[in-house]
């Protein structure tokens with residue numbers, strides 16, 4: 001079973017250990033710089049990239065605005081094609097639905113396609129509690145699962161591992177899960193891939209239940225789409241007798257014409273490929289071809305709350321390409337685990353606090369895990385203005401107060417800095433509402449300006465220690481205006 005993110009500390013604390021880990025930083029720097037350079041070349045090949053990006057943004061916004069209608073259309077289409085649709089309000093309900101469906105087949109093993117939604121709800125752990133073993137079949141997910149690790153990247157969950165570490169995990173852990181790795185396994189990519197292929201093949205051939213997510217769902221026909229690079233997904237989607245797909249409600253697109261846009265932008269943004277090596281699509285069930293039973297679990301788990309937020313809802317446009325992670329200077333140094341969620345990096349910093357709320361230390365700290373440089377917005381293929389949402393969520397944290405731990409409880413309490421900021425804003429509002437008092441205060445400040453300290457006292461000292469305090473003029477602006485301009489050219 002993979003480790004979980006439950007009880008993670010706030011981002012700065014979690015990131016502190018990561019930034020001191022030179023191996024981790026080296027692994028991340030090498031991987032993110034390689035992917036980002038390839039992505040830039042792949043995107044530059046298309047003259048109409050800005051138009052595709054805008055089309056993606058519009059399609060997603062339109063779909064989200066009419067989500068209720070398209071979800072009902074999808075349910076009708078899937079049902080008409082022989083599938084069964086289940087609605088899950090939260091992680092617990094989704095996990096219970098899936099566990100019941102697996103138990104109904106009499107099986108105690110499932111094979112899985114890489115899926116962010118099932119990681120988000122902790123499906124593997126929930127199934128294990130019911131005596132069902134879930135085997136990850138994506139190579140990077142397999143590395144994470146065997147290493148009892150946590151994913152640190154959306155697309156490359158084991159990005160924090162180098163080849164030597166992966167060889168060690170395969171050698172020591174594979175035997176406990178099935179076919180062991182060869183004794184003389186080296187760290188060459190071809191040998192590592194072959195060891196994983198042989199290990200997984202026996203699981204594919206044995207499994208009678210497959211579990212997947214989906215990159216897209218087409219409402220007009222009830223078709224689900226998974227794109228991938230290794231072919232493991234195609235095996236999971238076609239070999240088992242029962243297929244269960246857990247998909248977030250925002251993954252819907254109205255028509256195949258809409259899908260065409262994302263099948264161009266997603267591969268170039270994620271793996272820097274012109275198209276994905278494997279694009280699997282399925283519509284309900286088909287006699288003597290693929291699974292005989294298909295279940296679609298539509299997952300909310302905080303998405304309708306995010307949808308209600310006029311600024312934050314743009315996070316639901318995300319197609320999980322991970323381009324924003326690969327350009328983020330904070331992610332590159334802090335690594336994915338510090339974000340305390342299966343969604344790391346810039347998208348995680350705006351998605352997790354919306355899906356989970358800001359009541360925990362980690363979620364209240366995530367909107368601050370950014371320098372607001374804007375690189376994430378520049379590369380996002382659906383133009384999510386991540387810095388705008390980060391600032392918006394910071395406001396929400398300040399309004400509600402960040403969460404702090406008191407004994408075993410987490411409570412919302414204004415931090416000192418936030419309380420001081422609020423007090424200053426309240427004082428400013430009062431002063432501007434009383435112009436006579438403001439003028440008297442400005443005159444007093446001008447007359448006593450030689451007596452003013454050069455540094456602020458108390459907690460303000462840290463601020464003024466590196467900055468010059470603004471000089472108070474000898475005469476307030478209003479007095480100067482009155483003396484020199486009043487009565488001229490209609491000025492008062």
Ligand code: SF4
Nearest residue numbers: 318319321322324380
């Ligand atoms: S926010 Fe944009 S760039 Fe980041 S993963 Fe989502 S779609 Fe990709």
